[in-house]
Amino acid sequence: MTTKLPTLPSLQIPFNQPFATGKEFDYIRQAISNGHLSGNGAFTKKCQAWLEAEIGCHKALITHSCTAALEMAALLADIQPGDEIIMPSYTFVSTANAFVLRGGIPVFVDIRPDTFNLDESQIEAAITPKTKAIVPVHYAGVGCEMERIMEIAENYNLFVIEDAAQGVMSTYNSRPLGSIGHLGAVSFHETKNVISGEGGALLINQPDLMERAEIIWEKGTNRSQFFRGQIDKYTWVDVGSSYLPSEINAAFLWAQLEAAETITRKRLALWKQYHQGLIELEKQGKIRCPIIPQHCHHNAHMYYIILPDLESRTTLIKKLKTNNINSVFHYVPLHSSPAGQKYGRVSGNLTVTDDLSSRLLRLPMYPSLMSEQIELIMNTISQFLSSQ
Incomplete structure (x- = not known):
């Protein structure tokens, strides 16, 4: 149960x-x-x-x-x-x-x-x-x-x-x-x-x-x-x-x-549904999907997509919310934060961090998420990107 x-x-x-x-x-x-x-x-x-x-x-x-x-x-x-x-x-x-x-x-x-x-x-x-x-x-x-x-x-x-x-x-x-x-x-x-x-x-x-x-x-x-x-x-x-x-x-x-194994299987099934459903948008160059190296077995902790730029991410978040779908971006890089600048230092340049952090969007992911809900999320994303 x-x-x-x-x-x-x-x-x-x-x-x-x-x-x-x-x-x-x-x-x-x-x-x-x-x-x-x-x-x-x-x-x-x-x-x-x-x-x-x-x-x-x-x-x-x-x-x-x-x-x-x-x-x-x-x-x-x-x-x-x-x-x-x-x-x-x-x-x-x-x-x-x-x-x-x-x-x-x-x-x-x-x-x-x-x-x-x-x-x-x-x-x-x-x-x-x-x-x-x-x-x-x-x-x-x-x-x-x-x-x-x-x-x-x-x-x-x-x-x-x-x-x-x-x-x-x-x-x-x-x-x-x-x-x-x-x-x-x-x-x-x-x-x-x-x-x-x-x-x-x-x-x-x-x-x-x-x-x-x-x-x-x-x-x-x-x-x-x-x-x-x-x-x-x-x-x-x-x-x-x-x-x-x-x-x-x-x-x-x-x-x-x-129940850790059961929870992981459920999440992996949802992750795969996202991945298979969004791969066509990636082939069209509209988004980038997660990359999992062959020697890594992941736990489907999250599913994210990379948008073309910050503006498209911001607009898509609003579009999804209009459809009662809550999506979020992730970390604000620590080196750009007030405390990060006060207590830390940067080695080299952080161009990848600055770029990808501004374009990553996390999609809903939890074991009770239903297949029909994922379809709705993916359809909303597809319609948004098709209009761009």
């Missing part, structure tokens, strides 16, 4: 529709009955075990957000004031904020024109004696070129922290996203494929970071070691914060993780 959460009344087709499997409410009741609502209870452990098995990381720690997981990664990477962190400008603010909070300096590098991922060919030119880490962002659940990125990191002794916020159930060369770098972070925000409203997880792939990660996760204390009977009392031993989600969030997430 599946349960749809309420739709937005003002829109026939919202951009996003949070999806529930139907088991979430039963598991939340169980969590309440268990009498343990704070973090690190039975449902927390189930979720972490699933992530460790599915992704193949040494340790997974679920968090109250992907932002929290990235902040933990910055602590584990020992980011100090003045350290530089290479990342794309075309990403969410949390990718940069996590490091700026430690005094780090984001160094923005351009993206690839095919996948919108960090352009690995421009990383070495951005490296200086102050460089501490590389943060590849797997845009739309499509893997960055991780083999080359890891090779560069090894040559220059750099940390690699995968921002796999959009990457649950995606792989690069058959390896799950988030399992390749030293650390990874995933998101369970309601706009992602697998959700808990707000939520995330830190994935630890370097075994010697596991003990400290757990301490940071529990407010800088060795509380988990105490409950395992490894020490006779727990105390404050390191920096940290309250990064755990409640058991209610973990209970909701567990229902989603159980």
Whole structure:
């Protein structure tokens, strides 16, 4: 049984529709009955075990957000004031904020024109004696070129922290996203494929970071070691914060993780419908559709199209809204933002970022989206472009 959460009344087709499997409410009741609502209870452990098995990381720690997981990664990477962190400008603010909070300096590098991922060919030119880490962002659940990125990191002794916020159930060369770098972070925000409203997880792939990660996760204390009977009392031993989600969030997430394969299949079917239906417009040169490298298996996190220019994108958004269809553009590049200019710097030029970010349009995508609704969306796009 599946349960749809309420739709937005003002829109026939919202951009996003949070999806529930139907088991979430039963598991939340169980969590309440268990009498343990704070973090690190039975449902927390189930979720972490699933992530460790599915992704193949040494340790997974679920968090109250992907932002929290990235902040933990910055602590584990020992980011100090003045350290530089290479990342794309075309990403969410949390990718940069996590490091700026430690005094780090984001160094923005351009993206690839095919996948919108960090352009690995421009990383070495951005490296200086102050460089501490590389943060590849797997845009739309499509893997960055991780083999080359890891090779560069090894040559220059750099940390690699995968921002796999959009990457649950995606792989690069058959390896799950988030399992390749030293650390990874995933998101369970309601706009992602697998959700808990707000939520995330830190994935630890370097075994010697596991003990400290757990301490940071529990407010800088060795509380988990105490409950395992490894020490006779727990105390404050390191920096940290309250990064755990409640058991209610973990209970909701567990229902989603159980259904992750089913959710992914549904999304992939919708993605393929879009792709097959819009390919003719791409052949006519009116739009560009997503490009998925053969060695990447994606999770259908989003479907987007690239319009000829900013004006046509703006006009199409209005046209779709007139037809009760809500579509959105994505990130405003961080290097052009006030905080990005204050806290970061640019390496090279970001012409691809500037160009594609102004032309990308995201279309509605969620498991309960119906085939007939996709047809309506595609027909509206086709009619609009035919009139241009």
